Amino acid sequence: MHGWAGNRLRVDLTEGKATIEKLTPEYLRKWVGGRGLNSDIVYHETWEGMDPLDPANPLCFAAGPLTGTFSPLAGRTTVSALSPMTCSYRGTDVHGHGDTNMGGQFSTYLKYAGFDQIVVKGKAEKPVYIFIDDQNVEIRDAGHLWGVNVKPATKMIMEELGDPEIKVAIIGPAGENLVRFACVVNTFSSSGGRTGMGCVMGSKNLKAIAVRGTKPLTLANPEKFAEASWRLREIVHKSPSAIRRRLEGTFDLFDPANIIGINANKNHSTGYMPGIEDAYGGIPWTNKYLFRRKGCWSCPVSCGRYTYFKDGKYAGKHFGGPEMESACNLGPRIDSLDVDEVTYLTGMVNDLGMDSISAGAALSWSMEAFEKGLLTKEDTGGIEFKWADTETSKKVLEMIAYRQGFGNVLAEGNIRAAEIIGRGTDKIVPHCRGLEHISVDPRITTGFSLGYAMSTRGSDHLKNYSCLEFQGCAMSRKENVLDALGPELNEIFWKDFPAELNSFTTKPKLVTWSEKNKCVADLVGCCCQAIGSWGGAGDWRAYTPLFREATGFDIPDEEIFKAAERVINIERANWLRSGSARQDDTHIDRFFEEPVVDGPYKGLKIDRKEWEWAQDEYYMYHGWDKEGFITPEKASELGIEEIIPAMESGRKLYREYLKQNQ
Amino acid sequence: MVDLKEKVIVIDPDKCTGCHSCEMACSMKNFGKNHPYYSRIRINEFRDVNTFIPVTCQACEDASCVKVCPMGARYRKENGAIVTNEDVCIGCRACVYACHSGAPVINPETGKTMSCDKCAGEEKPWCVRACTMQQALQYVPKYMVSSVSGKKFAWELKEEYKPKAGKDDEPQFNFSFA
Secondary structure (H helix, E strand, C coil): CCCCCCEEEEEECCCCEEEEEECCHHHHHHHCCCHHHHHHHHHHCCCCCCCCCCCCCCEEEECCCCCCCCCCCCCCEEEEEECCCCCECCECCCCCEEEEEECCCHHHHHHHCCCCEEEEECCCCCCEEEEEECCEEEEEECCCCCCCCHHHHHHHHHHHHCCCCCEEEECCHHHHCCCCCECEEECCCEEECHHHHHHHHHHCCEEEEEEECCCCEECCCHHHHHHHHHHHHHHHHHCHHHHHHHHHHHHHHHHHHHHCCCCCHHHHCECCCCCHHHHCCHHHHHHHHECCCECCCCCCCCCECEEECCCCCCCCCEEEECCHHHHHHHCHHHCCCCHHHHHHHHHHHHHHCECHHHHHHHHHHHHHHHHCCCCCHHHHCCCCCCCCCHHHHHHHHHHHHCCCCCHHHHCCCHHHHHHHHCCCHHHHCCEECCEECCCCCCCCCHHHHHHHHHCECECCCCCCCCHHHCHHHHHHCHHHHHHHHHHHHHHHHHHHCCHHHHCCCCHHHHHHHHHHHHHHHHHHCCCCHHHHCCCCCCCHHHCHHHHHHHHCCCCCHHHHHHHHHHHHHHHHHHHHCCCCCHHHCCCCHHHHHCCCCCCCCCCCCCCHHHHHHHHHHHHHHHCECCCCCECHHHHHHHCCHHHHHHHHHHHHHHHHHHHHCC | CCCCCCEEEEECHHHCCCCCHHHHHHHHHHHCEECHHHCCCEEEEEHHHCEEEEECCCCCCCCHHHHHCCCCCEEECCCCCEEECCCCCCCCCHHHHHCCCCCCEECCCCCCEECCCCCCCCCCCHHHHHCCCCCCEEEEEHHHHHHHHCHHHHHHHHHHHCCCCCCCCCCCCCCCCC
16 A cells, blocks of 8 residues: 555553554545544544543544655644533533644654554553554553653653654643643644543543654655655745745734734734734744744644743743744733743643643633633632733643642633533633634634634634635635635625625635635645645645555545545534534624724624524535535435434434524 | 865754655655655754754765775765665675764665765755755855855854944845855
8 A cells, every 4th residue: 555554553441452454445535544534433433422531432643645755744643532622502511523633743653653543442440651663552551651741751751662763642731630621742742732632542541652663655656746745845945925934933923813903812802912013923932932943744844933941030941832823822812912921831831731722711711700700719719810910820720730729620621611600601701612712803704703613623713724815815826716716706705805804705615615625634644734824835736646646546636625525524423413503503692792892893793694694605515404414415425324314313402402492 | 186066965953843854855766765764864853952963974075984894885976975885785884883973874675874875866965955945954065065054153243243333335145055
């Protein structure tokens, strides 16, 4: 087999056994790789009503067919399982598909060891870690690693195994203590943060997975593959946005986001913050803190940062990161412009093994609730939350990771914490399906807004990635807009441009296209940035020639796009079968009722009628029905007929919910 | 006489981000497979401090690997690169130990040693091409080696020596070696 390694490793921790399965070409053609392999397993090996902390929950790590090859940007790992973090309006005990994507080097070496995917099930009696040495799999004791932070624990494993080239995916204390938004971290600081995959790992008593891989990957047509890789590489080398991303990292997004006022400042209550460009702007931050860039596997751009404090309170401290989302959610979101402290917080959160977005959301939610008097000192055990109070934040983050005091409540994730506290605190949790929003205001950018609500893992921009709605991106990729929208809507798009940013007219179609576009990158195991936000590389078609030359599968572009659609549908089916349908594809009332308070879009809010219309349209473009369920025709078209009975039982649960809440 | 126009690979570890693109390019070019072990350039990783040192054969003028080889298998090619003649090599690895940076690596398919041939016949070695954005690897003529690797030092000095503000005859240093 070329491109793929061709094997799936299954580890049962209860039995302490490992088995290797061969993957057939037909199977790989259907699910392609990465996110596809994982979503297939997560749907078919979990059931409606399953507890994500149940030992049977399959924790999957997967690489794509291009991961670990000469293809640029090919270093992504997808981690999936039933998510402990997300929930539905039907109840916080309803769970659905969860996945997260991380860079670094883990999946590359997984493939060099001869595996496309690891599926971990069961629960070990005591803390263990898995050591994969090519085809030999060993389950080793991790008692001495339990309770150790990410960075030192990774080092300890490397020292123990006596090989600095071993790649480790690990959880921190947060994952061990089952913090619902714990993350998995590989190669020291590349984190898969969202949806609490670290929590699932912790529930299995699995501290880490270490990989050593020594076998090369073969390619079907090496010469043509090299040619195609060079083509994509040269495009990336010349792309102005990629060059800026290299210089400033993802911090280059702070400025534009602030100018249009879409940041998540003060728990999403305002999107504009004067002074942000001097504090968090790409150039000032880089000049002050950047030690050296940090590259994921085979990525010429290397947007990863490595922080080193030259002076100040934290002089001498150094760690990987942060990335724009981390800094924004732990900074402006808690109203802090103290970059020293915020940068330190991001490093701390990473080392404790928590999702920085959800951690920032937990802090900002507490601060807003405290300000409004919804949360009192009695609830918090004497802690006083104030905006921009980084000292308290530091203390609270540690309390969350170790589940001490009020941290025990916050560790449940915002929506569950709000359920525990009550008093209407759930009204100030900006979330979809229990996962907190990232730092883009859903009232202004309608494409992102729709994408959040429809995302198959709860609120998230990386499932739709509809960057085409932004002015600069659309201008440099006009042919993609035409491809996504078709001639008719394309005309409307450009007629309203750039005011279409907050009109829903063209967005349902744009979002359906963008979802599949992004999914292709996840399937082949590459980074979405080249096909998402950068002008140069274009769309998902950038990766299809590489896919064909690497694997030797002579399949048309459209089939890969179809596979992406199949994957989105199966992830959605995971939600639908537990009755989480149209009622969850929406935002909290706040975004429909409270207008934006400042910035150029002051006074804007989402119109309920327009939203309903957009939902309908979106379902139509996907071939789903008005309740948001996948129709039997669509399921058979995609070759996933097995979901049809589950859709019917899910519909019953959904209608029951509607009846109760009328 | 040394041919000063002969091009060599110059390494600046400070710019390396540890993305391993060069290794992928090298293994792709020479084996049509992908793995760092199949590459003649290697990045030594110290990821806990985010430090990466790319090491590749520098084709020394007075090369110890050539002297130490018991079979005389190490020889200089026309383009200046020093490579192993695998027909003669016995795989004793003496050249690896004799090299000050351990640059020759083991060919995983034959067990003999191999080292950079600067992609003879190509305009630029593939590893350098793959590092276009980061410029940790550059392919420059020998007469430019010091100016490239000393550039950072010169930039620092420039700050000290540049004319005082207000004078309009400030020299411009913004040329590039790319």
